[in-house]
Amino acid sequence: MATNRTKVPRPLARQLFVETGHRCAIPTCRATPLEIAHIVPWHRVQRHDFHNMIVLCPNCHTRFDRGDIDRQAMFRYKELLRLSDPNHVAPDDPSPRAGLIRAYRLFQSEMTRWHKTISTLVSAVKYSSGGFPTGNLKPCRTAASIARAAADKLGNLGDEGVAEAANHIFDWYRSWANDVFDLKPSAFNGTRDDYEDRAQERLMAFVMLHEELCAALDLDPTELDFFEAEKSGLGLPEVPLGTRGLWETEE
Numbered sequence: 517m518a519t520n521r522t523k524v525p526r527p528l529a530r531q532l533f534v535e536t537g538h539r540c541a542i543p544t545c546r547a548t549p550l551e552i553a554h555i556v557p558w559h560r561v562q563r564h565d566f567h568n569m570i571v572l573c574p575n576c577h578t579r580f581d582r583g584d585i586d587r588q589a590m591f592r593y594k595e596l597l598r599l600s601d602p603n604h605v606a607p608d609d610p611s612p613r614a615g616l617i618r619a620y621r622l623f624q625s626e627m628t629r630w631h632k633t634i635s636t637l638v639s640a641v642k643y644s645s646g647g648f649p650t651g652n653l654k655p656c657r658t659a660a661s662i663a664r665a666a667a668d669k670l671g672n673l674g675d676e677g678v679a680e681a682a683n684h685i686f687d688w689y690r691s692w693a694n695d696v697f698d699l700k701p702s703a704f705n706g707t708r709d710d711y712e713d714r715a716q717e718r719l720m721a722f723v724m725l726h727e728e729l730c731a732a733l734d735l736d737p738t739e740l741d742f743f744e745a746e747k748s749g750l751g752l753p754e755v756p757l758g759t760r761g762l763w764e765t766e767e
């Protein structure tokens with residue numbers, strides 16, 4: 517029976533490709549190139565519905581059409597995709613999507629580490645009675661170079677917007693670290709207001725990165741935890757908790 521099969525709309529196709537990280541949906545395959553398959557065949561449903569569609573490589577698609585992979589199994593594969601929660605990315609998930617999220621978390625934790633070393637240096641300078649606390653300098657520099665590597669990795673896996681936002685955060689910290697190294701009075705004797713302004717600046721830089729990253733992943737910013745530490749209660753670089761509220765829209 518001839519059917520007038522309509523083209524899959526681009527936004528829907530993109531959503532399907534992103535769902536599998538632009539790889540074949542069969543977890544043990546993950547090959548490319550890619551085709552879009554209807555799980556219940558098109559001639560029966562006559563419509564493009566996200567939940568009935570899946571991205572496959574030509575080989576798996578042929579095996580599915582032949583019945584080597586049955587429909588129930590294909591729905592199970594679709595279900596497995598749905599279960600891949602961006603907030604619980606497996607360390608061994610090979611998809612580019614998972615890689616990007618892992619790079620994001622690594623970046624955040626390296627920035628947090630760097631933040632702590634700078635803070636520690638500030639206190640050490642303030643309370644030092646015997647000259648510049650050079651012992652606190654090295655951890656700071658080491659953390660900076662690890663942070664640089666984490667920013668580069670994130671930038672390479674993400675798009676231009678992600679790279680720019682990550683660099684912006686890096687530059688913010690570098691400028692703070694330089695002020696401390698140069699013993700600029702403002703780095704030690706700021707008022708409460710200065711301190712809060714800087715914390716706000718820093719927060720907005722992290723917010724911008726979060727938004728860029730979610731856009732690259734085709735996620736709403738509320739779908740991905742801002743910081744994993746929000747749940748685990750680990751220390752953060754003075755980024756207020758409960759920041760999810762930032763993206764809540766008032767209905």
Ligand SMILES: [Zn+2]
Pocket residue numbers: 540541542545546547572573574575576577
């Ligand atoms: Zn395949």
